[in-house]
Amino acid sequence: MAQFAKPRGTADILPDQVLEWRAIEDEARRLFATYHYREIRTPIFEHTEVFQRGVGDTTDIVQKEMYTFMDRGDRSLTLRPEGTAGVVRAYVEEKQYGNTNTQKYFYFGPMFRYEKPQAGRFRQFYQYGVEVMGSNDPRVDAEVIGLADHFLRQMGIESFELHLNSVGCPICRASHKQQLIKHLEPVRDQLCKDCQSRFGKNTLRILDCKIDHNHPVVASAPAITDALCADCAHQFNEVKAYLDLMGISYQIDKTMVRGLDYYTQTAFEFVEGSIGAVSTILGGGRYNGLIEMLGGPDLPGIGFAGGVERLLLARSAQGVTKQEPDQIDVLVVAMGDQAIKTSVQILHELRKSGISADADYSAHSLKAQFKLADRLHARYVVLLGEDEVSAHQVSVRNLDTREQELMEQANLVDYLHVRLTNLS
Ligand SMILES: [Zn+2]
């Protein structure tokens, strides 16, 4: 029969690796709860329009990378390429803004983008993120950035830089855009194809273009940060002051822009270089126009997101990969038909009492069964031979001390419980 390969850009996360994934998820959940963020789970697919509006029609994600399909009811649906649009859609649809003024969410789950697969980049990938909706208080910006900083450190990532900028609001951006167009117009023909088609529509993104950002005229373009209106300048100063208070260091990066109208004010990226090329490990910012863009009231929002695969690469590059061995407390070893029958009952009783236990279902020789006990780092072997079984007894061997005791079957669970609890 034909064998099947997984689709390009996807990964099987095998049990040995899942332990590390779980460690990250558990730690993320614990930390986000410490900051009073609560988990939200939204569908893996949404109506395509949610992303066209919520991610932006002019972005590479929407234009080139979405998994969009018609379902059997002729609706255009899309596998979520990121987390924010779905969370905002839910916030609006479920009228979460009616409950209290500020809602704080986190999410964790798979996202989908049709991208060229490479190290740390998959077509099905996993993201964690937080969103805070309903407050424009700069304390919230500082909290979200502080949480991101804390999270990365908790994950064992130390060598990163926090890049910070303000991308202003529609008011200050309108005048900046005119300055920018005037500045770039003379070299318009020299820009890359994407930037030429962005020109006049999404001009700010040209400053962020990977191809053109070294062009002298692009490099000398006026920064939005120097053109902020009074409100935006005040907000930016407050955010910086709070970060200073919290002892979080940052550097201003005037070239960091987020080209869509609903991205406002605070923008930040955590940049890390342990896996070769320096790249963003986590990014976020304010999106004060997005909730309204998705049909909700005019309320502000801010959030961040990061990729789990990228985080795992950085962890292993910084030597913090945690490999947990495949381990159980007890292996039940049985020799002979009657002993094997009794072992089924004993295994069930041990497990019901909360002791992790297993048997060797592949091998029958005593030697092979003990070998498995060693490989699984079992603390105890429960040994059942025909003699023990006919006397309703079992032998229990401590694999550390090699001491062995014979006891009544009825006493086994209590005996192991006391010893295993004292060990851990
Ligand atoms: Zn402004």
Ligand SMILES: [Zn+2]
């Ligand atoms: Zn370009």
